[in-house]
Amino acid sequence: MKFVYEALNWASSFLKEAGRDENAGELLLRHHLQMERATLLSNLRMVLSDEQIQVFTSDVKKHVEGQPVQYLIGHEEFYGRKFFVNKEVLIPRPETEELVEGILDRASVHFSGANTLHVVDIGTGSGAIAITLALENRRFKVSAVDIAAESIAVAKENAANLGANVKWLHGDLLEPVTQKIDILVSNPPYIPDWEIETLSPVVKDHEPMRALAGGEDGLDFYRRLIHDMTDYLNDRALIAFEIGAGQGKDVKILLEQALPEALVEIVYDINGKDRMVFAAK
Numbered sequence: 356m357k358f359v360y361e362a363l364n365w366a367s368s369f370l371k372e373a374g375r376d377e378n379a380g381e382l383l384l385r386h387h388l389q390m391e392r393a394t395l396l397s398n399l400r401m402v403l404s405d406e407q408i409q410v411f412t413s414d415v416k417k418h419v420e421g422q423p424v425q426y427l428i429g430h431e432e433f434y435g436r437k438f439f440v441n442k443e444v445l446i447p448r449p450e451t452e453e454l455v456e457g458i459l460d461r462a463s464v465h466f467s468g469a470n471t472l473h474v475v476d477i478g479t480g481s482g483a484i485a486i487t488l489a490l491e492n493r494r495f496k497v498s499a500v501d502i503a504a505e506s507i508a509v510a511k512e513n514a515a516n517l518g519a520n521v522k523w524l525h526g527d528l529l530e531p532v533t534q535k536i537d538i539l540v541s542n543p544p545y546i547p548d549w550e551i552e553t554l555s556p557v558v559k560d561h562e563p564m565r566a567l568a569g570g571e572d573g574l575d576f577y578r579r580l581i582h583d584m585t586d587y588l589n590d591r592a593l594i595a596f597e598i599g600a601g602q603g604k605d606v607k608i609l610l611e612q613a614l615p616e617a618l619v620e621i622v623y624d625i626n627g628k629d630r631m632v633f634a635a636k
Contacts, residue, residue: 356408360399366415373419383414386428421556433483438513443505444481445566450624451542454597454631455487465593465635471496473534477541480566482510484540486519498522500531528580535589542597543576545569573599577606581613594634603629610634
């Protein structure tokens with residue numbers, strides 16, 4: 356192996372045999388060579404140094420052993436922006452971009468005359484939701500909460516890199532929030548305890564368990580948030596939750612019981628799974 360195309364072919368075969376995503380090799384090589392995809396593909400006959408081959412081979416093997424590619428390269432794309440990630444935060448998923456889109460669309464209708472809207476993101480992790488909302492809508496005054504100081508450190512770094520103004524709060528769910536809320540958003544841990552062991556080792560052995568496990572039925576954090584939020588919400592408010600597939604009806608019922616006057620809707624993601632629940636109060 357000395358040319359780019361040989362390195363890619365080796366990685367693709369090695370990853371396929373191990374049951375991993377074959378595209379991971381290209382992502383890792385682009386990272387080490389600091390090349391965009393088009394540049395890499397136009398340099399397939401470029402000769403790699405021994406050192407480049409060594410670090411690339413090492414990372415491909417680490418991914419085969421279970422380490423997520425995003426942690427190896429140190430970032431993930433979300434809503435067209437590059438977010439730093441490490442083992443202290445959940446890797447942002449494409450489905451969560453749909454949650455952000457849903458909030459932006461509904462806020463423009465539900466709060467048509469408001470100048471400033473106080474948005475709170477509970478369980479912010481990498482800060483992907485909070486930072487994206489702050490950058491996409493200048494009316495949003497965004498606060499973000501996480502129980503882990505390590506996660507907040509990652510989120511702060513992302514906010515600094517992307518030029519976002521977000522207030523970071525360290526604490527458990529709504530406990531550190533002191534202002535009334537116009538928009539409450541959360542992508543909490545929602546995987547039922549029994550399902551944890553069925554997850555890919557790439558997820559369960561490497562991503563933070565505190566961001567995954569949602570109790571016996573996966574709904575523990577929704578129950579707590581919905582129970583506590585009524586004292587924090589303004590008279591007109593929007594609630595947006597990401598949920599696990601199959602949890603839509605249960606979360607909808609919880610919201611309707613807490614907010615009988617609210618319009619609650621289950622929204623399906625691009626893969627046809629119930630993925631979001633919105634409530635307009």
